[in-house]
Structure formats: structure tokens, C-alpha cells
Amino acid sequence: MAYYVNRNLKMTWWERLYLPEIIKGMGITSRHFFLNLFGFIPFLLGTKKERPIMTVYYPEEQVQYPIAYRGRPVLAQNEDGQPACVACGLCEIACPAYCIHIEPGENSGKQNQYERWPDVFNIDYAICIFCGNCEEACPEEAIFMSDDCEISMLDRKQMLYTKEQLLTPVAELQKRIEFTRNMYAKWNY
Amino acid sequence: MWVDLAITLVKILFIIGVTVGFFAPILTWVERKQSAIMQDRIGANRADILGFTAFGLFHCIADALKMFTKEDFIPDGANKILHTISPIIAVVPAILTFAVVPFGGQYTLFDKEVNLVISDLDVGLLFVFAIASLATYGYVIAGWSSNNNWSLLGSMRTASQMISYEVTMGLTIIGVLMVYGSMKLTTIGAIQEDFFKWGLFLQPLGFFMFLAASIAENKRIPFDNPEAESEIVAGYFTEYSGLKFGMFFMAEFIEMVTIGAIMTILFFGAWHIPFLTTATLLGWFDFLGTTGSNLVVMLIQVGVFFTKIIFFIWLQMTIRWTLPRFRYDQIMKLGWKILLPLSLANILVTGIIILALN
Numbered sequence: 001m002a003y004y005v006n007r008n009l010k011m012t013w014w015e016r017l018y019l020p021e022i023i024k025g026m027g028i029t030s031r032h033f034f035l036n037l038f039g040f041i042p043f044l045l046g047t048k049k050e051r052p053i054m055t056v057y058y059p060e061e062q063v064q065y066p067i068a069y070r071g072r073p074v075l076a077q078n079e080d081g082q083p084a085c086v087a088c089g090l091c092e093i094a095c096p097a098y099c100i101h102i103e104p105g106e107n108s109g110k111q112n113q114y115e116r117w118p119d120v121f122n123i124d125y126a127i128c129i130f131c132g133n134c135e136e137a138c139p140e141e142a143i144f145m146s147d148d149c150e151i152s153m154l155d156r157k158q159m160l161y162t163k164e165q166l167l168t169p170v171a172e173l174q175k176r177i178e179f180t181r182n183m184y185a186k187w188n189y
Numbered sequence: 190m191w192v193d194l195a196i197t198l199v200k201i202l203f204i205i206g207v208t209v210g211f212f213a214p215i216l217t218w219v220e221r222k223q224s225a226i227m228q229d230r231i232g233a234n235r236a237d238i239l240g241f242t243a244f245g246l247f248h249c250i251a252d253a254l255k256m257f258t259k260e261d262f263i264p265d266g267a268n269k270i271l272h273t274i275s276p277i278i279a280v281v282p283a284i285l286t287f288a289v290v291p292f293g294g295q296y297t298l299f300d301k302e303v304n305l306v307i308s309d310l311d312v313g314l315l316f317v318f319a320i321a322s323l324a325t326y327g328y329v330i331a332g333w334s335s336n337n338n339w340s341l342l343g344s345m346r347t348a349s350q351m352i353s354y355e356v357t358m359g360l361t362i363i364g365v366l367m368v369y370g371s372m373k374l375t376t377i378g379a380i381q382e383d384f385f386k387w388g389l390f391l392q393p394l395g396f397f398m399f400l401a402a403s404i405a406e407n408k409r410i411p412f413d414n415p416e417a418e419s420e421i422v423a424g425y426f427t428e429y430s431g432l433k434f435g436m437f438f439m440a441e442f443i444e445m446v447t448i449g450a451i452m453t454i455l456f457f458g459a460w461h462i463p464f465l466t467t468a469t470l471l472g473w474f475d476f477l478g479t480t481g482s483n484l485v486v487m488l489i490q491v492g493v494f495f496t497k498i499i500f501f502i503w504l505q506m507t508i509r510w511t512l513p514r515f516r517y518d519q520i521m522k523l524g525w526k527i528l529l530p531l532s533l534a535n536i537l538v539t540g541i542i543i544l545a546l547n
Binding site: 019022025026028029030032033036037054055057 | 223226227228229230231234397507508510511512
């Protein structure tokens with residue numbers, strides 16, 4: 001079916017005059033111009049924290065991403081320096097892009113030791129699609145999406161992060177942990 | 190005689206320095222930065238020298254360097270001679286119009302009468318329009334000689350648009366001439382010492398029509414059909430690169446300054462401050478002696494003149510970043526069916542009023 005655009009817009013006499021409407025439009029743009037031009041002055045003098053333009057000078061100036069932001073997935077590291085991961089492999093299965101590779105390690109029956117841990121835990125960020133399914137699948141609160149998105153490399157091989165590179169202290173992830181708890185509790189898992 | 194020659198040379202150097210050396214490069218920066226600020230962006234600020242960005246001002250230098258070092262490309266089948274000279278034909282008239290533009294009044298310096306205009310022609314206004322319309326040849330030849338369909342389309346559009354709007358422009362000027370009774374730009378400027386004799390009050394309709402027609406002459410948005418990027422690549426300068434492209438660009442920016450200057454002289458009180466006559470200003474600085482007071486007043490009035498030009502450049506930039514492009518038929522309709530009858534009516538009404546007042 002053809003798509004018809006109604007060109008017969010009813011314009012008032014004032015709008016047909018065209019000049020007043022131009023002046024109105026230029027009023028809007030020049031209002032923005034002067035607000036932004038002179039709004040900088042208190043910012044530069046230091047009396048005002050925020051300048052009127054929302055755009056930031058990106059590499060020099062960064063904004064706090066919202067907590068729901070999905071950056072690169074990282075491994076949570078417990079207070080005693082061990083990964084919280086038990087190498088169950090659920091994230092490996094949940095991953096739609098197959099970017100996680102886990103080789104589990106088990107203890108030899110000694111007391112006061114972790115039962116299972118990942119010997120090898122690789123995430124290839126060149127493959128990862130940042131969907132967050134691993135975080136959702138994890139039963140041990142071990143893998144989380146961080147707010148870090150600056151993972152560009154010159155070499156594709158460097159995109160493969162090993163366990164040591166992935167480990168992040170759990171204290172740094174506290175906000176995201178609480179956020180995931182709230183979010184997944186709502187969905188009745 | 191040698192003194193006169195030296196004074197003229199200084200004036201020529203000043204005008205070329207201001208237009209080509211200052212306005213043309215700075216306006217590339219102004220164009221970017223003003224559009225950015227109007228659209229709540231930040232704008233060009235990446236070019237730096239030793240970490241200083243100076244609000245992106247170094248982009249002018251970077252631009253110039255880029256233009257100089259680019260390959261100067263002439264396409265196959267293009268007419269080499271015409272392709273090479275057309276940017277020159279486009280840029281020279283833009284600079285040449287400043288020969289008759291007064292950028293200040295008359296001052297007595299060291300017992301010498303100095304008239305701040307390079308050549309005080311009796312037909313100054315006609316000279317401006319004669320020279321400005323010569324630039325059309327540059328654009329038409331540029332499109333014609335580059336052996337490119339888009340260029341040819343662009344130059345055809347340029348030709349038709351220039352012809353259409355030159356008529357309006359000329360007829361608008363007649364109203365101004367009737368009011369001031371002179372074609373000498375210095376005389377027109379001097380008459381506007383009285384605030385209520387500014388062209389803006391005597392010819393309000395003429396002001397708006399002249400603004401529209403002159404933006405159309407300069408081929409900037411909303412009248413930028415000759416170079417419409419989304420329709421015909423870049424119009425007449427599609428096949429140009431390097432410094433030749435830069436010359437077309439420079440011509441556009443210098444023409445903006447020219448338009449600002451002409452509008453200032455015809456409608457905006459030239460170099461005069463409202464309610465402050467030159468005699469009053471000279472009286473204020475009387476303690477400096479004749480030469481000193483004249484020098485101070487000259488500097489003030491030249492500053493006022495260029496401030497007014499900067500205001501008009503700002504106005505043109507605001508229009509350029511506010512309005513969308515007209516369709517081709519709309520441009521022709523505006524030129525022939527609206528502006529032309531209005532300018533004729535303007536002449537009629539002006540004539541009737543002048544008759545009635547006499």
C-alpha cells in the first residue's frame with residue numbers, strides 16, 4: 001500500500017508570512033547559543049560545578065555509568081584472594097557466543113580449603129557480546145558485568161583475558177552485586 | 190604624492206590583512222564552534238600545540254596546512270586552464286569589492302586629510318555590485334570545466350540563482366539610493382551619523398530583502414542549492430581539491446564579510462555609534478590635540494564598524510544553522526514571485542513618501 005503524505009497543511013496567515021516564523025526559530029537557536037556561551041563563565045570562574053553543555057570531553061573527562069550498564073564481565077575475588085567461582089560451567093553453557101573457557105580444579109580432601117575453583121578461566125572479549133547471560137546464570141555470584149568498556153587492543157590475541165586479569169576484588173563490585181540481587185529476585189528465580 | 194601613495198598602500202594592506210588574513214581563517218573556526226554551541230555540542234578542540242588547544246583556534250592553522258599539502262587534482266577530460274583559473278575568478282572579486290568599502294570616516298592626521306576608503310568612487314555602490322556579479326563567472330566556469338555532471342548541475346543552479354537574486358538586490362538598492370540621494374558609499378555612511386537616518390529605519394523592508402538576496406548571492410543555507418550536499422555531491426566544486434577548493438571556501442567567507450560590510454554601510458549606520466556624532470567624540474578627546482583625538486576617534490569608529498560586521502556575520506551563521514534548505518522551485522518562487530514584486534512596491538512606496546515629504 002502506498003504511503004501518502006498530506007502536503008496540504010493548513011497554515012495560518014501569520015505562518016504564511018514566513019518571516020515571523022524564521023525569527024521565532026532563530027530565537028530558539030540563539031537562545032541556546034547565548035545560554036551555552038555565557039553559561040561557561042561561572043563554570044570557568046569556579047562558582048558553578050556543572051557547565052550548561054551536557055557533552056563531555058570524552059577521553060579527558062568521563063561520566064559515571066548507570067549501575068545497570070553492562071561493560072566487560074569480570075570475576076569476583078573474595079577477601080582471601082580466591083575467586084568466588086566454583087567452576088560449575090553454567091556461564092560457559094549460558095554464553096551465546098562461547099567466549100568463556102573454564103578448566104576446573106578440585107581439592108585433594110584437605111580441610112579448610114575451597115572445594116572447587118577454576119584452574120583456567122578465560123574470557124575472549126573479541127567474541128563476547130556483553131549480553132550479561134553469564135552473570136544471570138551464575139549461582140555463586142562470581143561473575144559480574146563491570147562498568148569498564150575501554151577494551152580496545154591493537155592485537156586480537158590480547159583480547160583474551162586470563163583468570164589473573166579478570167579477578168576483581170568483591171568490594172569494588174558491591175553495587176553491582178546488590179543490583180543483580182534486586183533484579184533477579186524480582187524475576188522469581 | 191609619496192605620502193598619499195603610502196597611505197593608500199597601508200589601507201590596502203590593512204583591508205587584505207583583515208579579510209584574507211584574519212576573517213577568512215577565523216570564520217572557519219567560528220562556523221564550527223558556533224554551530225556546535227548552538228546545538229549544545231562542544232565543537233572542534235582537538236588540534237593542539239604543546240597541549241594548548243586555545244578553544245580549537247589551531248584548527249585554522251591545521252586547515253590551512255591541510256589545504257596546502259593536499260594533492261592538486263585535475264580530473265580527466267577537464268579543461269585544465271579553465272579548471273585552474275576559475276577559483277581565482279571566484280576569489281578575486283570577493284576581495285576586490287573592499288576597494289570601495291569605507292571602514293571609517295574622514296580624519297585629520299598630521300595636517301593631512303585621511304579618508305578611510307581605498308578608492309572613493311562616485312559610483313561605489315554600482316562598483317560593488319558589478320564586481321560581485323563577476324564572481325558568478327568563476328562558479329559557472331568551475332562547474333563547466335570539471336567534466337562532471339554534478340558540477341555542471343551545480344553551476345547551472347548557481348547561474349539561475351544569481352540572476353534571479355541580483356535583480357532583487359539591484360531593485361532593493363534603488364530604494365536606498367532614493368533615500369540617500371548618493372551612490373558614494375562614504376556619503377551614505379556620513380549621512381547615517383543621525384541615528385534616525387539609519388537605513389534600517391528608512392528602508393525596513395529593503396533591509397530584510399537585501400539580507401535574503403545577499404545570502405542567496407553567497408549561496409549559503411537556506412539558499413545553498415548550487416552546492417547542495419545531499420542532492421548533487423558538492424555542486425560546482427565537486428572536482429576541486431587542495432588550495433583550489435580552499436579558494437572557493439575563502440571566497441565564500443570573504444563574501445560573508447563583504448555582505449556584512451555593505452549591510453553595515455547601507456542599513457546599519459556604517460561606522461557611527463547611535464546618538465554619538467563624530468564631533469561629540471572629538472570633543473571628548475580634545476585634550477589629546479588634533480592628531481591624537483582624531484587617531485583615537487578613528488580607532489573607535491573602525492572598531493565599531495568591524496563590530497557591526499561581526500554582528501552580521503553572526504546573524505548569517507545563525508541563519509545558516511537554523512534554517513533548512515529551500516527546494517529549487519521554492520527558491521525561484523521566492524525570488525521572482527515574492528521578492529521582486531515586493532522590491533518594486535518598496536521603490537513605489539519610497540518614491541511616494543519622498544514626494545509627499547518634499
